[in-house]
Each structure stands twice: as C-alpha cells, then as structure tokens.
Amino acid sequence: MAYSETELFALMEAIPAFPHSGYRILQLTNDINCPPKELVRVIEQDPILTMHLLKLVNSEHFGLARKITAIKQAVVFLGINTIKNLALIIAPMELLTRDKVPPRSLTDILRHSLTTAIIARKLAQNLGCSENQATDCYVAGLLHDFGKIALYQLWPDKYGSLLGKLETIEAHSFVDRELQEVSTSHAAIGELLGRQWNLPDLIVQSMGGHHNPDLCATSPLLNCVFAANLIARKMDAIRSGRFSRKEILPSAMIQHFGKDLDSLTASMGLIADEIDHALLLTTIQEDGSMASSMKQP
Amino acid sequence: MKLTFRGVRGSIAVPGPNTLRYGGNTTCLEIRGDNNELIILDAGTGIYQLALTLFGELPIEAHLFLTHTHWDHIQGLPFFIPTFIPGNTIHIYGAFDPVGQKNIRQILARQFEYCYFPVREAELKATMRFTTLKERQTVQAGGVTISNILMNHPVLNFGYRIECNGKSIFFTGDHEQLYNIYAPEEDGWSEYQQYVNEKNKAITDFMHGVDLLVADTSYTIQDYPQKKGWGHSTFDANIDMARIAQVKSLYFTHHEPVRSDNDLERVYQEALERKKVAIHGPPCHLAREGLTIEL
Numbered sequence: 001m002a003y004s005e006t007e008l009f010a011l012m013e014a015i016p017a018f019p020h021s022g023y024r025i026l027q028l029t030n031d032i033n034c035p036p037k038e039l040v041r042v043i044e045q046d047p048i049l050t051m052h053l054l055k056l057v058n059s060e061h062f063g064l065a066r067k068i069t070a071i072k073q074a075v076v077f078l079g080i081n082t083i084k085n086l087a088l089i090i091a092p093m094e095l096l097t098r099d100k101v102p103p104r105s106l107t108d109i110l111r112h113s114l115t116t117a118i119i120a121r122k123l124a125q126n127l128g129c130s131e132n133q134a135t136d137c138y139v140a141g142l143l144h145d146f147g148k149i150a151l152y153q154l155w156p157d158k159y160g161s162l163l164g165k166l167e168t169i170e171a172h173s174f175v176d177r178e179l180q181e182v183s184t185s186h187a188a189i190g191e192l193l194g195r196q197w198n199l200p201d202l203i204v205q206s207m208g209g210h211h212n213p214d215l216c217a218t219s220p221l222l223n224c225v226f227a228a229n230l231i232a233r234k235m236d237a238i239r240s241g242r243f244s245r246k247e248i249l250p251s252a253m254i255q256h257f258g259k260d261l262d263s264l265t266a267s268m269g270l271i272a273d274e275i276d277h278a279l280l281l282t283t284i285q286e287d288g289s290m291a292s293s294m295k296q297p
Numbered sequence: 298m299k300l301t302f303r304g305v306r307g308s309i310a311v312p313g314p315n316t317l318r319y320g321g322n323t324t325c326l327e328i329r330g331d332n333n334e335l336i337i338l339d340a341g342t343g344i345y346q347l348a349l350t351l352f353g354e355l356p357i358e359a360h361l362f363l364t365h366t367h368w369d370h371i372q373g374l375p376f377f378i379p380t381f382i383p384g385n386t387i388h389i390y391g392a393f394d395p396v397g398q399k400n401i402r403q404i405l406a407r408q409f410e411y412c413y414f415p416v417r418e419a420e421l422k423a424t425m426r427f428t429t430l431k432e433r434q435t436v437q438a439g440g441v442t443i444s445n446i447l448m449n450h451p452v453l454n455f456g457y458r459i460e461c462n463g464k465s466i467f468f469t470g471d472h473e474q475l476y477n478i479y480a481p482e483e484d485g486w487s488e489y490q491q492y493v494n495e496k497n498k499a500i501t502d503f504m505h506g507v508d509l510l511v512a513d514t515s516y517t518i519q520d521y522p523q524k525k526g527w528g529h530s531t532f533d534a535n536i537d538m539a540r541i542a543q544v545k546s547l548y549f550t551h552h553e554p555v556r557s558d559n560d561l562e563r564v565y566q567e568a569l570e571r572k573k574v575a576i577h578g579p580p581c582h583l584a585r586e587g588l589t590i591e592l
Binding site: 076 | 392393395396397398400429430431432433434446447449450451452453475478479483485488489492493495496499526528
C-alpha cells in the first residue's frame, strides 16, 4: 500500500534541505554584471558549497602557492571570474546531491538530469523565453527526477537495484515497480519535496508531473522539461548503445516546438562537451585530484 | 640579458596607419639570456615577427611561457614556424585551467583542432614539450631562471620574473590593480581589504627591484571606471605599483587597440605629468614593437 503524505513527510526528514544557494547562483550568473559581493554572499552562506569550492581551489592541480581558507580570499587571489565559473560547476551538482562524489548507482541519474537540464534550457531559449525563464527550465530539468535520488537515499539497496533496471522497464511500468518496491513513486515524492522546499510552482509541478503530457501542455516550462526528458533518454540510449524505449512526443508538443522528437534531438547539436563539463565535479576525488581518465599525461 | 618587444597591442591586432610607430601586433616578448637562451613570453600575433628572425639559428630550443591563454596571447602560436621544423625543441609553459580541468597541453590542443587549423598538434614536427606550471614554480632554461606569481585577470594569469646573471625583468601579463568589492561602510570591507593588502604585497615583493617592469597598461584613469573588472590596469596604478616595488624602469604595454600612436603618446604624457614621474620616477617608457633593451 502506498504511503500517506504524513508518512512520506516523516521519511523525508532524512533528506537534506534544498540548497537554495545553488539555485541563486544559477540565477545570478545570468547577468554579466552580477555584483561580485552578492555572489560571495550566496556562497558564504552555504557551508557545503563553500567547502567544495575551497577544496577545488586548494587541489594539487590548481597549484596555488598559498592555502586558501576563505571565499573572499579566493576571490582576491584567483579573481571573481574564476570563482564564478567554479561555482557554476558546483551549483548544479549541489542541487542534485550534496555529496561531491556521488555513489556509482546514481551516476546515470545525474548524467540524465544534467542532460535534461541543458536540453530544457536550450528548448526554452529556442522558444524565445527570457534568460531567467530558461534558467528555471534548467533547474526544473535538473530536479525533475530528484524523487529518484530521494528514494535512493531512503532505500539504497532496494531502490538502487530497481534503478539498475531503469533502462529496460517501460516508463509507466517503472512507476508500478516503484509502488511495489517502495510504496511510492519518484514523481510523488519529488513533488512533495519541491513543495516543502518552497520551489516555484512550475518547478514543483514538473517534479510531480513530468510523465503527464496533458499537464505539461499547460506551460512552456512543463513542455520543455517533458520534451527534454525524452530527448535526453534518446541521447543516453544512443551514447550507451543500450536498449531504447520507444518514446513518443504528443502531437500538441510537436506543434508547440514545430519539430518531432527526432528533429528536436538532432537540433540539439553537439552538447556532449557541455554535459561532460557539467559532470566534471563527479570526476574530482575527495582529495581534490581528478579521476584517472582526466589526469595529465 | 636582452628584451625585444614583438607585440605590444592589447586584445586584437590593429595594423594600419594609426599604429605604425608603436605597432599593431598583440603581445609577444622575446628575451635572450647571456648565452642566447631564447625565452618567449606569450604568443600573440607578434610571435610571427619573431619567427621570421629565427631561420638563421636553426635548430632552436625555445621556452615559451604563456601568461594566460586568452586569444590575444596565443593567436600567433599556430604560425610560430619553428614548430613545423624537425630538430627544433619548443617548451611551452602555462597555468592549469581549473574551470575546464585542463592542463596547458589540453588547452592549446583545441587551437590545433581540425576546424581551427589544418595541422594537428600531434603533427607538429618540432619536439613539443608542455609543462603545466604551479604558482611560484621555478624553471631553469640554461642560465635563465623563470618564476611566476598569479596576478588578477578574469582567468588565471601568471606574471613572470626572469633573471639572468643579476639582471631581472618582470612581466605582468594581463593584470588589473586589485580593488575592494565592498564599500568601506559595508561588513565585508575590512576582511576583503586585508586579503587585497596581502595579495598586493605578495605581487610587489615578487617583482621587487627588477631592472625592468613590463606592465599591462590598457587604460587611462578616465577609461577605467567603465572598464573596472575587465582585468587591465591604468598608467597611474602601474606607476604606483612600480614605486612600491622599487623597480628601476617601467614599460607600459598592452596598448588599447582603439588608441592611435598620437593618442597613446598624449595619454602617456598626461599620466607622467599627473604622477610627477620626472621628479619621483621611475623612468617610464611606452613599449614599442621592435624595440630592444639591453640590460
């Protein structure tokens, strides 16, 4: 039997608070004239973001002569633009997982979330949305599957093994399997979390309704995340050479974007570099060194 | 030791009648050690002029130190002809890219990709050696010692100190005078100022007493308010820095691309008078393409 809302809320106490700073950094950096002290304030208010940034700037590869122990000091010694760009790498990953090195079983979810985010932003830009709307699409794309990460944090073994079969289960039956295994769904718990975190309504709706095309047809953000999710799945399948589910873009959306799923996917161009760059942080180890594939020759 | 300016223009090459006297090529400095060691600072378009002078001394061993990899400091690199000739050895040094997590070879390899240039980096015939430098790492090239310190620019930028037989040169690369991002009445001001003072002292200590300081002087104090945060300094700030560091002479470089020779001389004279350089020093000069200074 599915959990009641009260039971779910009780379970969610185990899930960390939403890192609003990550969201704020994504918004702030939209503006080329973003005041440096505002960026410093947002970073300093978030101890985990601060810790990640300091670890990164003190990593051996960086090669600084002096150990950096404070954000203001990092800005003086490395320059605001370098700190801004480093914060931009950390922010999305921070929204998804507060662990710098996520567990192996979450790697696919993180990649899919980042891919969906990048595509959703691109779709929004192509539709002529403002930069702030496009950033919200990015954040909504990033968080659409956050329920999966939450369920994994609650039941790493049980949910982890279900995640392992993700690609081979049809979307609608995946939700059934979730109900069987953990008595709730990633969409339901994602929506609850989004609401609890006071995220903008549309982002909350997309966390709960990103598999519901009728709901998604009601706003450009929901449309973009719905389509981005399908495009990302297609790209993930092509990249990994794995079995691909048959994904169908509803005709109303084809009309909305003026393209079918294949043309939309093709129109994304080469975003692999952008995705790899967004995933950089997952390759940086606890001691600040990089995973073997990235090491210097 | 001997220094020749091969490119003194900032941002973009601007050949034409208005830049004939000081030159239109972007940043490149040639330094020769007492045993004719070849040290090159930056590979702006000026490096092509240098390449043309090197045919008489092939094969060469060149040590190219990049302050940073913004376009105007690397644009001439694919046309540095010695890289195509077997027998030459080219050492390239530069900073790590912490945002893209790339070493200097990976950063530069992009420039030689199919869509940008017809020759791949792997196809260069000279022996190419890449070294990603850490801050304050010292390199010995024959009798010349080269060390670095991070300056202030929108990307990691090394200032280099070059020493040979008791003579010394410091080149800032691109550098903006440090400033406090807080107003004095704001909370973060004093903590920030403490770091600014510490960093300023680290920089002036590092260049202390050099015979020759070559400094990025893109702006006048009138230009600066609109360009604050862009990563370049003013005549006035560099004169102040040179005085604190007690350098023996100061050369202004990275001239603004919009500045004609006449305008450049005018703003330079104005700065010298404003700062009373004739009385308080240090001797100041405008860097000019082709100018050689023997130390």
